[in-house]
Amino acid sequence: ETGVTQTPRHLVMGMTNKKSLKCEQHLGHNAMYWYKQSAKKPLELMFVYSLEERVENNSVPSRFSPECPNSSHLFLHLHTLQPEDSALYLCASSQDWTGGSYEQYFGPGTRLTVT
Amino acid sequence: GQNIDQPTEMTATEGAIVQINCTYQTSGFNGLFWYQQHAGEAPTFLSYNVLDGLEEKGRFSSFLSRSKGYSYLLLKELQMKDSASYLCAVKDSNYQLIWGAGTKLIIKP
Numbered sequence: 001e002t003g004v005t006q007t008p009r010h011l012v013m014g015m016t017n018k019k020s021l022k023c024e025q026h027l028g029h030n031a032m033y034w035y036k037q038s039a040k041k042p043l044e045l046m047f048v049y050s051l052e053e054r055v056e057n058n059s060v061p062s063r064f065s066p067e068c069p070n071s072s073h074l075f076l077h078l079h080t081l082q083p084e085d086s087a088l089y090l091c092a093s094s095q096d097w098t099g100g101s102y103e104q105y106f107g108p109g110t111r112l113t114v115t
Numbered sequence: 116g117q118n119i120d121q122p123t124e125m126t127a128t129e130g131a132i133v134q135i136n137c138t139y140q141t142s143g144f145n146g147l148f149w150y151q152q153h154a155g156e157a158p159t160f161l162s163y164n165v166l167d168g169l170e171e172k173g174r175f176s177s178f179l180s181r182s183k184g185y186s187y188l189l190l191k192e193l194q195m196k197d198s199a200s201y202l203c204a205v206k207d208s209n210y211q212l213i214w215g216a217g218t219k220l221i222i223k224p
Contacts, residue, residue: 042214100145106157
């Protein structure tokens with residue numbers, strides 16, 4: 001595997017379900033990110049981890065819970081979601097989160113539908 | 116507040132040149148990025164500008180004017196595979212990327 005991988009690619013869940021999204025990066029990067037992408041809207045940064053420590057949490061509802069067990073893996077635990085949470089969830093990584101020039105590498109995303 | 120503006124959609128002809136503009140108002144500036152995103156796929160990095168001027172990379176060039184809060188992405192010799200969304204993003208003083216909503220570029224034969 002190379003780059004950034006995400007599983008599952010598609011997920012349909014009811015509002016009372018609990019599910020988790022998984023992200024893995026094979027690039028040796030120190031920073032990992034969760035983004036939400038909704039149609040015709042800018043990417044919304046949800047969480048940033050640097051060396052397994054959360055460094056940013058942009059006012060995300062508590063029904064989204066991140067976990068970073070090591071620098072290569074990132075999870076997003078979902079529970080009691082709302083229909084408006086339906087979106088593409090993208091994981092990304094970069095060499096460092098503060099370096100100006102470090103570009104982010106994105107995974108293919110998980111298309112989440114909440115019914 | 117912080118804001119990135121770019122046109123919602125543009126149309127161009129195969130073989131032609133197109134310029135996609137981006138204006139920004141952010142709390143601090145630590146560089147501007149352009150990404151390409153094909154439908155249903157992940158964004159991929161195209162360019163990074165932190166100093167004023169033009170950066171050329173093959174058929175793609177990116178320009179930055181920090182005093183004007185302005186950038187553009189120039190695509191030459193357009194190919195059908197260039198049909199995609201182009202995302203402008205600025206890294207602010209907290210090193211967070213602030214994203215525009217993207218410009219959907221449609222290439223016609």
